[in-house]
Amino acid sequence: MDAMLKRLHLTHPLHFVVGLTLWCIWFIAVYGGHAVACEAFAPAPEQGVFTLLNGGLLIVSIVTTGLLLLLTWGCYVVAKQHQGRDRFNAVVSAGLYLFSAFSVVFVALPIIGVPPCL
Amino acid sequence: MKSVNQEAVEHDPQQLHEELHDIWGNPKGIKALTIVNHTTLGLRFMVTGMVFFLIGGILAMLVRTQLAMPDQDFMSPDIYNQVTTMHGTVMMFLFAIPMLEGLAIYLIPKMIGARDLVCPRLTSLGYFCYLFGGIILTFSLIIEMAPSSGWFMYTPLSSSEYAPGLGSDFWLLGITFVEISAVSAGVELVVSILRTRTQGMALHKMPLFAWYILAMALMIVIGFPPLILASVLLELERAVGMPFFEIAGGGDPILWQHLFWLFGHPEVYIIFLPAAGIVSTLIPVFAGRPIVGYGWVVFAIIVTGFISFGLWVHHMFTVGIPQLAQAFFSAASMLVAVPTAIQVFVWLATLWLGKPKMKLPMLWVMGFLIIFVCGGLTGVMLALVPFNWQVHDTHFVVAHMHYVLVGGMFFPLIAGLYYWLPLFSGRMPSENLGRWGFWLTFLGFNGTFLIMHWTGLLGMPRRVYTYEAGSGWEIYNLLSSVSSFVLSAGIAMVLLDIALHFRFGKPAKHNPWNADTLEWANSMPPSAYNFISLPNVETRHPLWDDPKLPYTMAEGKHGLAVPVHGRREMWGTDPITGKVREIIHLPGNSWWPLLAAAALAVVCISLLVRVYALAGIFVLIAGVFLLRWSWENGAHPIAAPEAAVAPGDPPLHSRTMDGPGLWAMAVFLLANGSFFLSYLFGWFYLWTVSPEWRMPDTSPLSLPLLAAAGIAIAAGAVVMEKLVRGLRHQCDDRLRVGLYLAGTLGAVQVALTAWVLYSANLSPTQTSHDAVLLVGLIYVLFHGGLAVVLTLMQGLRVGYGYVGTHAPFEPAVVTQLWRYNVVTFLVLVGSIAILPRVVGG
Numbered sequence: 040m041d042a043m044l045k046r047l048h049l050t051h052p053l054h055f056v057v058g059l060t061l062w063c064i065w066f067i068a069v070y071g072g073h074a075v076a077c078e079a080f081a082p083a084p085e086q087g088v089f090t091l092l093n094g095g096l097l098i099v100s101i102v103t104t105g106l107l108l109l110l111t112w113g114c115y116v117v118a119k120q121h122q123g124r125d126r127f128n129a130v131v132s133a134g135l136y137l138f139s140a141f142s143v144v145f146v147a148l149p150i151i152g153v154p155p156c157l
Numbered sequence: 158m159k160s161v162n163q164e165a166v167e168h169d170p171q172q173l174h175e176e177l178h179d180i181w182g183n184p185k186g187i188k189a190l191t192i193v194n195h196t197t198l199g200l201r202f203m204v205t206g207m208v209f210f211l212i213g214g215i216l217a218m219l220v221r222t223q224l225a226m227p228d229q230d231f232m233s234p235d236i237y238n239q240v241t242t243m244h245g246t247v248m249m250f251l252f253a254i255p256m257l258e259g260l261a262i263y264l265i266p267k268m269i270g271a272r273d274l275v276c277p278r279l280t281s282l283g284y285f286c287y288l289f290g291g292i293i294l295t296f297s298l299i300i301e302m303a304p305s306s307g308w309f310m311y312t313p314l315s316s317s318e319y320a321p322g323l324g325s326d327f328w329l330l331g332i333t334f335v336e337i338s339a340v341s342a343g344v345e346l347v348v349s350i351l352r353t354r355t356q357g358m359a360l361h362k363m364p365l366f367a368w369y370i371l372a373m374a375l376m377i378v379i380g381f382p383p384l385i386l387a388s389v390l391l392e393l394e395r396a397v398g399m400p401f402f403e404i405a406g407g408g409d410p411i412l413w414q415h416l417f418w419l420f421g422h423p424e425v426y427i428i429f430l431p432a433a434g435i436v437s438t439l440i441p442v443f444a445g446r447p448i449v450g451y452g453w454v455v456f457a458i459i460v461t462g463f464i465s466f467g468l469w470v471h472h473m474f475t476v477g478i479p480q481l482a483q484a485f486f487s488a489a490s491m492l493v494a495v496p497t498a499i500q501v502f503v504w505l506a507t508l509w510l511g512k513p514k515m516k517l518p519m520l521w522v523m524g525f526l527i528i529f530v531c532g533g534l535t536g537v538m539l540a541l542v543p544f545n546w547q548v549h550d551t552h553f554v555v556a557h558m559h560y561v562l563v564g565g566m567f568f569p570l571i572a573g574l575y576y577w578l579p580l581f582s583g584r585m586p587s588e589n590l591g592r593w594g595f596w597l598t599f600l601g602f603n604g605t606f607l608i609m610h611w612t613g614l615l616g617m618p619r620r621v622y623t624y625e626a627g628s629g630w631e632i633y634n635l636l637s638s639v640s641s642f643v644l645s646a647g648i649a650m651v652l653l654d655i656a657l658h659f660r661f662g663k664p665a666k667h668n669p670w671n672a673d674t675l676e677w678a679n680s681m682p683p684s685a686y687n688f689i690s691l692p693n694v695e696t697r698h699p700l701w702d703d704p705k706l707p708y709t710m711a712e713g714k715h716g717l718a719v720p721v722h723g724r725r726e727m728w729g730t731d732p733i734t735g736k737v738r739e740i741i742h743l744p745g746n747s748w749w750p751l752l753a754a755a756a757l758a759v760v761c762i763s764l765l766v767r768v769y770a771l772a773g774i775f776v777l778i779a780g781v782f783l784l785r786w787s788w789e790n791g792a793h794p795i796a797a798p799e800a801a802v803a804p805g806d807p808p809l810h811s812r813t814m815d816g817p818g819l820w821a822m823a824v825f826l827l828a829n830g831s832f833f834l835s836y837l838f839g840w841f842y843l844w845t846v847s848p849e850w851r852m853p854d855t856s857p858l859s860l861p862l863l864a865a866a867g868i869a870i871a872a873g874a875v876v877m878e879k880l881v882r883g884l885r886h887q888c889d890d891r892l893r894v895g896l897y898l899a900g901t902l903g904a905v906q907v908a909l910t911a912w913v914l915y916s917a918n919l920s921p922t923q924t925s926h927d928a929v930l931l932v933g934l935i936y937v938l939f940h941g942g943l944a945v946v947l948t949l950m951q952g953l954r955v956g957y958g959y960v961g962t963h964a965p966f967e968p969a970v971v972t973q974l975w976r977y978n979v980v981t982f983l984v985l986v987g988s989i990a991i992l993p994r995v996v997g998g
Contacts, residue, residue: 059462127452148488157481
């Protein structure tokens with residue numbers, strides 16, 4: 040249990056991979072969800088981008104971005120409280136969470152401009 | 158209490174050397190085949206890789222000769238297709254990856270202050286699988302039956318209808334065999350870097366090269382299984398007619414493209430990352446200052462490792478994917494430029510702030526920077542969907558790929574070879590010959606491939622064996638071909654320089670480049686045990702901060718300079734802090750890896766010529782060899798004749814609950830999980846997308862029987878967990894009985910699953926639905942059977958006294974497999990037996 044709690048601490052290097060793993064899960068969910076939705080119940084092309092599908096993908100993206108930004112802030116705050124190895128780990132983790140959040144936003148941008156199943 | 162550091166203990170260095178040499182030294186003659194030492198095997202990987210490079214290079218010259226003039230008949234279309242396919246295949250699978258793995262196998266233990274890799278026999282198995290697989294594959298060229306469907310083997314071109322000979326089979330079986338090697342090296346590099354760094358070397362202090370190799374190794378572990386699965390499925394389709402990629406049978410050829418590029422795009426970065434690691438190692442040394450932004454580089458490595466798995470569809474923009482999905486992959490493809498740019502700016506800043514010395518290795522680094530940046534920029538162009546559509550399947554893409562791979566891998570590799578040459582041989586290369594080699598290669602390369610961008614933009618498609626006069630491509634092709642021979646002359650000069658230096662090179666002084674990393678604390682060339690004593694290292698630049706460190710290490714003034722016990726020993730350290738946890742004792746030289754690889758080679762050849770009975774027999778023989786190999790581990794007298802350690806030293810790993818085998822099993826299961834997820838992807842992909850997919854009205858799989866099997870495997874796993882908990886608390890009451898009970902429960906699960914398979918009455922050659930079901934059930938049967946065998950073997954080992962509270966480690970390793978089996982079994986049942994019943998076809 041102690042070992043598990045240590046791993047959850049924001050100075051643990053496990054956080055080097057958590058943010059980008061979340062990005063991967065988000066990416067698979069959005070790409071896979073979009074592909075399945077287009078096969079199962081594709082919205083009419085004349086609906087343009089204002090479809091339930093685009094809306095759903097956008098909400099998932101916003102929630103993921105929010106979570107990643109929250110973790111970025113947490114690592115940043117923790118980094119300021121430490122020195123040496125712990126500070127290094129927290130700073131790199133903060134950067135990786137921030138980049139993951141940016142990656143979600145950047146990859147999700149087409150959702151607001153491209154109809155889903157063309 | 159004696160410190161693990163053993164500072165200030167007086168030793169006779171010569172006597173220590175002789176004693177360590179007796180333990181670690183390599184045998185000669187036929188017994189040299191039993192060597193498991195990382196230095197020797199790393200060199201073997203690299204030398205073998207260079208032989209395959211020469212073969213791939215000759216094939217490239219044949220291609221350029223054919224394309225030099227229009228309407229040539231130097232090669233027939235079929236031979237041309239074989240030559241281009243084998244050029245790509247040999248360069249990617251038999252040169253680039255094994256060569257870089259060989260370099261990592263050679264360097265990593267030396268850089269992190271260890272005496273060997275953590276699974277030395279696995280290194281040996283990997284080498285022989287690579288060698289045999291490579292020989293089988295290249296043999297197809299000699300008999301003019303080489304694969305001819307392109308190095309990516311797209312279906313249906315590679316399927317039996319359009320490629321009826323053995324060519325595709327050579328590729329599928331040979332490459333899968335070689336990939337055993339890649340995954341083996343990946344697993345042990347991950348565990349070695351995380352668990353065997355010398356004491357004090359915390360994660361944030363380890364050399365950047367180790368970070369790069371850690372990322373590369375993890376990417377191999379996760380990235381290769383999709384291709385292994387795809388190869389297995391395509392070979393099943395070709396050999397017995399299971400229609401995974403045939404529309405009429407409910408399959409889909411695009412599934413191959415997804416699985417191939419799920420591997421193929423990360424592979425570009427698997428090749429690039431270690432090469433970038435070479436650059437990040439060399440630039441600070443020749444700039445005479447630490448790298449600017451160590452943390453930024455770590456950040457960039459991790460980002461590259463992840464993002465590169467999200468780009469695979471950019472190879473498939475023309476297959477008819479919805480625009481929104483293309484936009485996702487286009488954006489992700491552009492994102493990967495960010496970490497690459499960070500590294501380029503870090504390298505430039507380090508050069509800017511340092512005082513660079515333009516020695517021979519740096520010349521190749523500068524060549525890398527120019528070529529790779531150009532290749533990266535055309536990569537960003539190709540990430541744009543409309544441009545990608547325009548140049549798809551033209552020579553522009555061929556040119557881009559060579560700028561990225563030759564610029565991003567070959568130039569840094571040669572830089573690294575020149576840099577570490579004094580370590581390999583104790584001699585310096587010729588600056589003059591080396592510079593001639595560089596300039597001919599650099600000019601020849603750009604003359605060949607810069608021009609190829611233009612032929613591509615003019616519309617010349619790739620993979621055509623000739624073109625008509627008057628097409629406007631003649632002069633460009635001629636210039637490309639002439640330049641390619643200049644490039645070859647340059648490479649020949651480099652190889653000549655390297656060959657000659659072994660005889661005529663000036664003897665190198667110790668640490669000739671004034672480097673900062675531990676590999677230069679070795680003797681030159683290195684001894685089989687690397688270091689007489691293992692130091693405490695708490696800095697990123699051990700040799701800059703303590704230039705006398707190599708001498709004190711050689712005098713035995715640091716840790717583990719006690720060879721009297723006869724064991725091959727090194728530190729097992731905490732993956733984060735670098736604090737010593739245990740002493741890892743390594744197995745010695747052995748015939749088992751060679752014998753197992755030879756048996757697997759017979760399996761490969763038997764499958765190729767379709768003598769399945771023989772293949773089955775040799776699968777069993779290989780299994781016996783591998784089990785015997787594992788029998789000699791842990792507390793077996795051959796592995797560790799006695800467990801005594803010096804007072805104050807930590808225990809042997811086999812006497813703890815956290816040895817490297819536990820980590821190796823976890824990383825192997827990561828690879829296995831990637832294989833399983835790829836399988837699930839295939840199942841859901843075909844179900845959703847395949848136009849002729851036929852889901853039966855009622856599932857042929859019996860749910861009650863599957864539920865009973867699930868209860869049996871879960872009960873077995875609970876028993877294993879209980880036994881391991883007992884061992885953790887120093888209790889081994891009824892350990893043997895418990896292991897036999899768990900083994901029996903596992904056997905019940907296997908029997909019930911086999912009954913489900915038998916009673917399902919599947920028609921795997923008629924529909925892809927049944928074929929996918931069959932593969933899934935065989936997967937859980939194999940894993941269930943493996944868990945049973947290993948568990949029963951543990952019971953036997955308890956009887957022999959190799960497992961118990963004094964050596965509690967092995968049941969914990971096997972329990973990980975049980976956990977994995979429970980999860981995969983439940984997910985599989987949910988996916989193929991329950992979900993179809995819930996949502997229907």
